[in-house]
Amino acid sequence: MPPSSENRTLLKDNKLLRIEGGSADFPADTDELSSGYTLFVDDSYFFWLSMELPQAGKKKTDAFVRNYLSTFFPENMLTSYGYVQRDGKAYIYVLAPALVDLIETNPQIFRKAGSVTTPMLELIAKNSDFRYHDGNRVYSISDSLITQQPENPDEMDTPLTFEDGIRIEVTAFNMKLPGVGREKLAIEKYKVPAAVLLIAYVLFATGEYFYAKAAQNDLEAYEKRLNKIYIDTGVATKADPYGSLLFHAKGGGDTSGGIDVLDTLELISDSATKGKVGLESLVIKENSVTCTGKAVDFQSVEGFKTNLETNGGVTASVDDTDKIEDGIKFVVRFDQ
Known part of the structure; x- marks a missing residue:
């Protein structure tokens, strides 16, 4: 049975919103929400990668994913990530510092959720080829694999957004977020903004990993x-x-x-x-x-x-x- 609108919420821009009638316009109070609700976390809280996986047990799959990530990022960046699997593919999410902070300061939002997913993940379960805009970055999904792209004004198609994803009533994924369920999330000394993770990914073959300063204008530059x-x-x-x-x-x-x-x-x-x-x-x-x-x-x-x-x-x-x-x-x- 599909979840009712009272049991569906969206975390976006550090606000928890109720999903009603296919839109999320109303603030939600975790004290008033019953446990077990579906929580959509906006995709801008993550940096996304994907890979095809051979058939293997969980221990080997964990090793495959970590080895894959280690080719893109230095070890000290791999403190907060996870992955979900579907149809022989792994969808890997690296948490942005803003989400790490939310889990630490507002753990009840995540602990009371019955399932955690994102709008883009649910769209992947329904469509194998599309483009998606999370408000900051554009992802291209081809054969159900994710590639990040620069926003190209010459593209004729309009990317899907979170509004398309939260309309899906029966969700397919349940993400395990690092830090949920523990008293405190272990955080490395340095928090690297998600936009700088993108730069490190682009330039990983050269060994040049850019460690960001906090200023947003530097990241945009x-x-x-x-x-x-x-x-x-x-x-x-x-x-x-x-x-x-x-x-x-x-x-x-x-x-x-x-x-x-x-x-x-x-x-x-x-x-x-x-x-x-x-x-x-x-x-x-x-x-x-x-x-x-x-x-x-x-x-x-x-x-x-x-x-x-x-x-x-x-x-x-x-x-x-x-x-x-x-x-x-x-x-x-x-x-x-």
Whole structure:
């Protein structure tokens, strides 16, 4: 039997709301709510990933998920996360600091809930392919797997939102939130905002993990710079812009933490003249950056080198050029 509206609530923007008639407009008081209600937690409280899972017991599945997360995040970030399973896939949620604080200060909201889920999770149970906007980030769900994307104004379809998810009456998931059921949630010394977890995920192959300052304007500046790089490097409309960017940046080799990778990518995208210089790969090793690409003529290669030196204050050199049918293939290197 579907739960009644009195037993359905939404936690959003640090407010607990009753869900009535498919909308959540009325404040809810946990003291007045009967235990066992369905709690929808807004997806903006989480950073989402997903993976396909082999058949295994819980112990092995826990290890698969933790190993998967450890390729994206350093160990000290993996203090508050969980996952749910459906149809051979794991949906992994990393809790934002705001939710960690709510669980610590208002545990009764979560302890009295009979089940905990999110609007996007319930939409995944009903639809295998759609886009979802949580108010801050856009997720693309394809074959029931989650990929985060930059918001693209050229997309013709309108993303689904929490309002679509909370209309689903019979829920399919029940999340186990870290800290619920214990007196106090263990918190690491450093709380890293969810937006910076995204930056660390994008740049994990380089070893460059960005530890955020608290100021929101700094976080927004990082996101704007990343979106500009997606557009300038031509990967903004790819199904997996992160993977495409990492492929070009890694260039098949290992990288090190000696360079600020975000600044380096921005310098290269600003210095390559659009329509005249195109980059095919980057290799970052220690303090050296090697760019391989094609240009329309030798002057454009020299212009790219000069722009790098002017914009970044670096010493650049043209290590190789080769005349090809449609222009010049080149290798330009600079140190930072």
